Amino acid sequence: MRLAARVEGVGALGPGIGDWDDASEVLRGARPFVPAPTVLPAPELLPPAERRRCGRNVRLAIAAGLQAAGRSGRAANEFATVFTSSNGDGDNLHAICDSLATDDRLISPTRFHNSVHNAPAGYWGIATRAMKTADSLCAFDGSFGAGLLEALVRLAAAPSEPVLVIAYDVPYPEPIHAARPLSDAFGAALALASGDDGAGTAITVELVDETPATLADAGLEALRRGNPAARSLPMLALLASGNAGRVVIEYLPGLSLAVEARP
Amino acid sequence: MRPLPISAFTATSCLGRGLAPSLESLLAGRSGLAPCRFETVDLATFVGEVPGLEAHALPPALARFDCRNNRLADLALAQDGFEDAVARAAALHGPARVGVFMGTSTAGILSTEIAYRHRDPATGALPPSFEYRHAHNTYSVAHYVRERLGLEGPCSVQSTACSSSAKVFASAARMIDAGLIDAAVVGGVDTFCLTTLYGFHSLELLSAQPCRPWDAGRNGISIGEGAGYFLVGPRVPAKGQSPPWLLGAGESSDAHHMSSPHPEGLGARLAMESALAAAGLEPADIDYVNLHGTATPANDASEDKAVFALFGDAVACNSTKGATGHALGAAGALEAAIALLALRHGFTPASPGTREIDPQLRSRYETALARRPLARVMSNSFGFGGSNCSLVFGAAPGGSA
Numbered sequence: 001m002r003l004a005a006r007v008e009g010v011g012a013l014g015p016g017i018g019d020w021d022d023a024s025e026v027l028r029g030a031r032p033f034v035p036a037p038t039v040l041p042a043p044e045l046l047p048p049a050e051r052r053r054c055g056r057n058v059r060l061a062i063a064a065g066l067q068a069a070g071r072s073g074r075a076a077n078e079f080a081t082v083f084t085s086s087n088g089d090g091d092n093l094h095a096i097c098d099s100l101a102t103d104d105r106l107i108s109p110t111r112f113h114n115s116v117h118n119a120p121a122g123y124w125g126i127a128t129r130a131m132k133t134a135d136s137l138c139a140f141d142g143s144f145g146a147g148l149l150e151a152l153v154r155l156a157a158a159p160s161e162p163v164l165v166i167a168y169d170v171p172y173p174e175p176i177h178a179a180r181p182l183s184d185a186f187g188a189a190l191a192l193a194s195g196d197d198g199a200g201t202a203i204t205v206e207l208v209d210e211t212p213a214t215l216a217d218a219g220l221e222a223l224r225r226g227n228p229a230a231r232s233l234p235m236l237a238l239l240a241s242g243n244a245g246r247v248v249i250e251y252l253p254g255l256s257l258a259v260e261a262r263p
Numbered sequence: 264m265r266p267l268p269i270s271a272f273t274a275t276s277c278l279g280r281g282l283a284p285s286l287e288s289l290l291a292g293r294s295g296l297a298p299c300r301f302e303t304v305d306l307a308t309f310v311g312e313v314p315g316l317e318a319h320a321l322p323p324a325l326a327r328f329d330c331r332n333n334r335l336a337d338l339a340l341a342q343d344g345f346e347d348a349v350a351r352a353a354a355l356h357g358p359a360r361v362g363v364f365m366g367t368s369t370a371g372i373l374s375t376e377i378a379y380r381h382r383d384p385a386t387g388a389l390p391p392s393f394e395y396r397h398a399h400n401t402y403s404v405a406h407y408v409r410e411r412l413g414l415e416g417p418c419s420v421q422s423t424a425c426s427s428s429a430k431v432f433a434s435a436a437r438m439i440d441a442g443l444i445d446a447a448v449v450g451g452v453d454t455f456c457l458t459t460l461y462g463f464h465s466l467e468l469l470s471a472q473p474c475r476p477w478d479a480g481r482n483g484i485s486i487g488e489g490a491g492y493f494l495v496g497p498r499v500p501a502k503g504q505s506p507p508w509l510l511g512a513g514e515s516s517d518a519h520h521m522s523s524p525h526p527e528g529l530g531a532r533l534a535m536e537s538a539l540a541a542a543g544l545e546p547a548d549i550d551y552v553n554l555h556g557t558a559t560p561a562n563d564a565s566e567d568k569a570v571f572a573l574f575g576d577a578v579a580c581n582s583t584k585g586a587t588g589h590a591l592g593a594a595g596a597l598e599a600a601i602a603l604l605a606l607r608h609g610f611t612p613a614s615p616g617t618r619e620i621d622p623q624l625r626s627r628y629e630t631a632l633a634r635r636p637l638a639r640v641m642s643n644s645f646g647f648g649g650s651n652c653s654l655v656f657g658a659a660p661g662g663s664a
Contacts, residue, residue, distance in 0.1 A: 001443050097375055100458065101376070105305075107461050118422060122516075122647065122649055126649075131517070131530060135430065137419045138402045138420045139418065140396060143402075153434075157437040178389070207417070255359070
C-alpha cells in the first residue's frame with residue numbers, strides 16, 4: 001500500500017544548520033557539513049509570557065514548523081499538525097525530578113504544564129492560532145518515521161487538508177543524558193499536501209522490511225544516528241537533490257519506510 | 264469515516280480488573296476513590312488506585328520493561344480474553360497487519376523520579392539499574408504491548424495529555440482505511456507518579472475530597488490509574504458477532520492556553536461537531552455523552568458551554584470521574600470502555616461525588632444511574648495544550664440501531 005503526498009515545504013534546524021537552505025547545500029555536498037551548536041530562535045509569534053516560559057523543544061519545533069509552512073506558501077494555521085519526538089522536554093523533566101527528590105517537592109506549575117509531551121503542539125496553537133488537530137507522537141528512535149506515516153495517513157483520510165509533520169529532539173541534561181545520549185538539538189519539518197499537480201516534490205511512501213539508508217558523509221551520518229529527528233536526513237537529502245530516487249527511512253525494527261521522490 | 268467494529272475490549276481501573284467487576288461497580292454507582300496512600304506522597308487528596316501493581320511481575324523475557332506503568336499494561340491485557348482475541352486477529356491477518364496505538368501521559372516516569380533519589384553523591388549519576396528505553400520513554404508502553412502480543416505492524420504512542428487515548432482510535436481508523444493494516448490494538452495506560460500528583464497540586468487543581476464533577480462546590484480533580492484496550496477492525500466483523508462500533512471521531516486544538524481550557528469551550532465544540540459530522544449524525548442522534556468532566560471549576564464550565572451549545576438540555580450526560588478518578592492519558596480509553604458497557608448493557612452510569620449540580624451549568628447532567636436502551640453515545644476527552652477529541656460509538660453501524 002503506497003501513500004502519496006507532495007512536499008510543499010521543508011524546514012530544518014540543527015548543529016551548523018540554520019534553515020533548509022543550509023541543510024540542502026550540505027546534503028547536496030555543495031559545501032561541507034561543519035557542526036556548530038544549534039541556535040534556537042526565540043518564538044516571536046508567542047505572547048511575551050509564553051515566549052519566556054517555553055522550553056528548548058518548543059522553540060525548536062516552532063522554528064522548524066514555521067520554516068516549512070512558510071516555504072509552502074500557506075498560512076501556518078491551515079495545517080493539521082503531527083508533532084513527533086522521542087525525548088520531549090528533557091530540561092523540564094530533569095528540573096521536576098530534581099525537585100521531587102528533595103524534601104519539599106515543590107514544583108513550579110509552569111514547569112508542570114510544560115512537561116506534557118504535547119507542549120510544542122500547545123504552544124504552536126497559541127502562536128499560530130491553529131485550531132486544527134495536533135498529534136504528539138513518540139516511537140523512540142523511530143519517532144520521525146511514526147510522524148511521517150501518521151501525516152500521510154491523515155492526508156489520505158482528508159485529502160483537502162494539508163498536514164505539517166514536525167520532528168524534533170533536544171538532548172537531555174545529565175544525569176539522564178548518560179542513559180540516553182543524544183547529539184545536539186535537531187528539528188525537521190515537512191509541509192505535505194495531496195494531489196498530483198501543484199508545487200513541490202511528489203513522494204510516495206510504503207512500509208518495507210529493509211535496512212534504513214545511511215549517509216556517506218561521516219559527520220552527517222553521526223548526526224543521523226545521534227538524534228531521532230535526524231533519522232529524517234536521508235529523506236531530506238533526497239528532497240535536496242532535486243532528483244528522482246528512493247531512500248529507506250528508519251521506523252521500527254523490521255519495519256521501515258521507503259520514500260520515493262518524483263520531482 | 265467508515266464505521267469500524269470493535270471486536271474485543273477490556274478495562275482495568277480502581278473499579279475493577281476487567282469488565283465484569285467494572286460493570287458491577289458502575290451498576291452499583293460505586294466510587295473507587297480513596298485517600299492517597301501512594302508511595303511517599305504526602306498530599307491530602309483522593310485517588311483511584313489499581314491495587315496489586317506492586318506485586319505484579321512481567322513475564323521474565325520482558326523484565327527490562329518493568330515499571331509501574333507496564334505492570335498495569337500487562338495486568339490489564341490479561342483480562343477478558345483480550346490477548347486471545349488479538350492472537351486470533353494476528354493469525355488471521357498476519358502480525359504485520361495489526362497495529363498498536365497507545366495513549367499515555369507519563370509512561371514510566373515514576374521509575375526516573377525514584378532513580379533521582381538515588382543519585383551518586385559524588386558524580387550525580389543515576390543508579391546503574393536505571394532503564395531509560397523500556398521503563399521511562401514515552402513509547403515504552405506501546406513497545407511493551409507490541410512485544411507482549413507479538414505484533415509487527417505500525418506502532419506509536421500518542422501523548423497529548425488527557426486526550427491521548429481517545430485520539431488513538433482516530434489514528435487506527437485512518438491506518439485501516441488507508442489499507443496499511445486490517446486491525447489494531449488501541450488503548451491507554453497511565454499510572455500514578457509524583458510529577459502528576461505534585462504537579463496538579465502546584466496548579467491548585469487537586470481536590471482534597473473525592474472529586475465532584477459539575478457540582479456547585481467542585482474544587483478540583485482526583486487522579487486515577489487506568490488501562491483500556493480495544494481491538495478495532497477488521498472492517499467486516501466475524502460471522503455471528505454483533506460488536507459495538509466506532510462511528511466517528513473529531514479532533515481539534517484550543518489555540519488558547521497550555522493548562523486552561525478555552526473559556527467558551529470553542530475547541531471542545533469543534534471536536535464534538537466534527538465527531539458528529541464524521542459519523543454522519545445529528546446531535547439528536549446521541550443518547551448519552553460521557554463528559555470529560557474533570558471537576559475543576561474552569562474545565563466543567565467550559566465543557567458545559569460547548570455541550571449546551573450543541574445539544575441544549577436534550578441529551579443525558581455526565582462524568583464518571585467521580586467513580587474512577589481522572590486517568591489522564593488513559594482517560595479516553597477507560598471512558599470509551601465505560602461508553603461501550605453502557606451501550607451493551609443499556610444504562611447511563613451514576614456520577615458519584617456530585618451532590619448539588621452547579622446552577623450555572625445548563626446541560627442535562629444526570630447524577631443517578633438510569634436503565635435505558637442506548638443506540639449511540641459520545642465520549643469526550645480534552646487535555647493540556649488545548650488538545651480535544653470526541654468519539655462516537657454505536658450499537659450498530661448504521662444511522663439507526
